[in-house]
Amino acid sequence: MTDVVRLDAVSKVYGKGQGAVAALREVSVGIPRGSFTAVMGPSGSGKSTFLHCAAGLDVPSSGSVRLGGTELSGMDETALTELRRRRVGFVFQAFNLIPALTVEENITLPLRLAGTRADRAWLDEVVSRVGLRGRTGHRPAQLSGGQQQRVAIARALVTRPEVVFGDEPTGALDTMTARDVLTLLREIVDGTGQTVVMVTHDPVAASYADAVLFLADGRIVDSMAAPTSEKVAERMTRLGAWV
Template sequence: MYRVSQEAVAGAPEALRLVSVTRVYGRGGADETAVRALDGVSLSLPSGSFTAVMGPSGSGKSTLLQCAAGLDRPTSGLVAVAGAELAGSSEAELTRLRRQRIGFVFQQFNLLPTLTVLQNVVLPLKLAGRKVNRARAVNVLTRLGLGERLRHLPAQLSGGQQQRVAIARALVTEPEVIFADEPTGALDTRSAREVLGLLAQAVRAYGRTVVMVTHDPVAASYADQVVFLADGRLAGTLREPTAEAVAERMTRLGAWDAAEEADALAASGAGV
């Protein structure tokens, strides 16, 4: 399994920075209780790294991803992607920054059913008003094993193939950071393993930074490091993770019971 050397990461520029980021939902009045989804989170991720974000249900994983990707605005704190601060940006500016510097891979693929594989992949370039480099898009799809599927519709592909298209779509804009939200949640074991390998390849072959939210310790073991959240706060970091070490840490955070940990370790033994 590919991992980025700590020496290389140490000298890499910063891809993502969060400083004292807080996100509060609700006003806390008499009829409403304020929920502090993120509570002063500070994080710095270097370019060319693969980070998994984990934590118990309600720990703030999805909120962290949404704030870091500019999909949600923090209540306070600073978020910067490749040196560009998101605070104070208008919606139009945020949209432009996301299209230029950020790629997304979601659990449900989010492919347009009436567009072919190639059309889905080049769509972000068209939306951003950028020149469509068809040869590059074909090259990316070919490297992801989809060179013979360019004219297929999403319904003609397996779940794993559709997720490959989503990864190609994220790569073709040459983003600084790719955010992946439970990217293997809808896949079988074999397809999940292939997709995780492709995300690692995005780091190795394309020099991208990947931030992946997951509940799966086996998926997290593909990352260079795992960042743990609990109650909206950072609860530790695990470098060069194994599925066993991740499962044990999640158990200590109270995320799982013993039966769930045993299932996770069994999946690890199956070689996912």
């Protein structure tokens, strides 16, 4: 498998001089195309900074980030915005749906912002895959939290992105609903070859992934293939100062 995202020696420092804080330190890693990767670590380990740099939401202080064959460093904000809109999907803890729009209008919003039309067949497939058939005319307020997150996932998929980044996508959901959403993400990876990178603090959520990257103090300190919630939880107790 080729890497859809590649970070080489990526560092991110916030602030200057005495107040400078290194959120990422010389991180090098590749995310294989068609894989489901979870990113874990204690609070302050650099998980969100890792996701933001990998997704082109933030610019590294040094190092290289590539999406497919495209080097992101040196791109201005306009070019990065265009790249994110066309080639990257996002799912956050907050659903970020627009209350006045229907489910279908929320899903197709990235296409309208990009000035392109929805491929009806692909839109229908996405709606079907996320379990929202018969709901496309509803407003977000008429949906449960789990259904709203399904809308957000469909919105992330509708542009056929090269990678979908999730930042605690199940953080606002109850346990049963979270498992439904994680099962959906797993099925999307297996069924469409989509690449998903998910930041989470939950070992159960991480167990749905193909691999887990463990961050501590801004560095990748370990990885785990074929994770189970028990193995992930045990590894999480030995991160940071206890590595």
